[in-house]
Amino acid sequence: MPVSPERILENLFPFYRQEEFPVLLHQYKTWSESRPLEGCRIIDASPVFRNTCAKYASLLAAGAKLTVAISPVMPHDPDTVVLLGQYGIPVVEEERAGGPYDVVMDCAGALSHVPSLCGYVELTRSGAERYAACPQPVWMVDAGKIKQIETCLGTGESFFRALDALGIKNEQGQTLLVIGYGKVGRGIALHALNRKLNVIVADVEKKPLSSASFVQAKDKAALTDAARRAFCAVTATGKRNAMSGLIDPAILLSSGILLANMGVEDEWGPEIPKNRLLNEGRPLNFILPDPTQMRYIDPPLALHNQGALELVAGRALPGLFPPPPEMEERFLSLIRSCGSIPSGMLDWIS
Missing domain, CATH: 3.40.50.1480 (Adenosylhomocysteinase-like)
Incomplete structure (x- = not known):
């Protein structure tokens, strides 16, 4: 029954x-x-x-x-x-x-x-x-x-909750690269700034930002330089394989930068092995019992x-x-x- x-x-x-x-x-x-x-x-x-x-x-x-x-x-x-x-x-x-x-x-x-x-x-x-x-x-x-309550506020919070669950430090002064500045990207950036992290936003369009730096996502040199400075790069573009061809995979694979995805699709593309991505490229917050509070x-x-x-x-x-x-x-x-x-x-x- x-x-x-x-x-x-x-x-x-x-x-x-x-x-x-x-x-x-x-x-x-x-x-x-x-x-x-x-x-x-x-x-x-x-x-x-x-x-x-x-x-x-x-x-x-x-x-x-x-x-x-x-x-x-x-x-x-x-x-x-x-x-x-x-x-x-x-x-x-x-x-x-x-x-x-x-x-x-x-x-x-x-x-x-x-x-x-x-x-x-x-x-x-x-x-x-x-x-x-x-x-x-x-x-x-x-x-x-x-x-937006979910995608901006909730997903941004759960990204950091997932990092905490994995024991990954995200401390004041560290640099986070947020790739994609739609609702999810804005939420991640908001929570990052509240945690006193340095934030670099990458997007295909110029975004008005008050407390974060901006790089053009199609400017490969600028995006690569941002990745070199960041402890973690997280994608939130909403597009499958969005990162293909934007950053030299050899640089990502040889550096210690953490790579995460918060989109439904795998946004890093086939050049990056799944075992190089947190949660193998699936949305990082889905490692949590409640992916969104x-x-x-x-x-x-x-x-x-x-x-x-x-x-x-x-x-x-x-x-x-x-x-x-x-x-x-x-x-x-x-x-x-x-x-x-x-x-x-x-x-x-x-």
């Missing part, structure tokens, strides 16, 4: 305080009464980790018939997969997802091949290309402001859930579209009043 969503939440409370996931808890309480997804067949490809179970609890409380998909695109925690089986939640590999489902809740486009009756909800920017020509509604969580992952996972409700209710037009700004503001208001993210950090993403 399936475990109740209430039991799933009870199992999470020893690990997380309620103020760490106020939006998902609000969804759970509201949807337990209104049951807006009653009987809807939903498949969800969010990265499967312990804190993702709070997302599943809200969907089940809403009445959804939930299936969880795992794919080679995104890492997952095997222990949590076993736990889902104990909860009675079906788990399938993405290539065996079948369908159709009422709503496909995707991540990195892993389920873009699965037929959906109402449309798709995509969690990441990396999945946008897979849905560019989709004739159905595609709710793009990453196109809004809320996703609950307080940072709560808002985007809740927005991902909200997308399913919007599609089922028919409040969407064909094509890719962002979450409505007024909805995101309601989420932010809830986080400010009940959550544990400091207001100053929320002001930064706003």
Whole structure:
């Protein structure tokens, strides 16, 4: 017999305080009464980790018939997969997802091949290309402001938490090279500067920076010089093999610089052996039990859930579209009043 969503939440409370996931808890309480997804067949490809179970609890409380998909695109925690089986939640590999489902809740486009009756909800920017020509509604969580809480604040924090877990020193005065200055790169740089590290940002476009140095990513000499000065270089470009041809591999292989990746794809390219990269080139934060802390992952996972409700209710037009700004503001208001993210950090993403 399936475990109740209430039991799933009870199992999470020893690990997380309620103020760490106020939006998902609000969804759970509201949807337990209104049951807006009653009987809807939903498949969800969010990265499967312990804190993702709070997302599943809200969907089940809403009445959804939930299936969880795992794919080679995104890492997952095997222990949590076993736990889902104990909860009675079906788990399938993405290539065996079948369908159709009422709503496909995707991540990195892993389920873009699965037929959906109402449309798709995509969690990441990396999945946008897979849905560019989709004739159905595609709710793009990453196109809004809320996703920055995860990608800027949460991923930046978890990069350093992963370094700490590996026993890698990152001390005041050391130099960090951040390659790619989108949402993830900005977050890493922000946390690095808060730790009093020297930061060099490399990007293909000139970025306005106040406390970090900048090098043009296609200027091979400048980028190589930056790598020579850094204790670690981390990629956050969002593009597979982005570093191919930008830095002489012989220099990287012969130096003591640490090489890390925080993107979904391997951004260092085939010239750099996997054993030369931290976590073999997979996103470094995925070595952690919680790759993103609950307080940072709560808002985007809740927005991902909200997308399913919007599609089922028919409040969407064909094509890719962002979450409505007024909805995101309601989420932010809830986080400010009940959550544990400091207001100053929320002001930064706003």
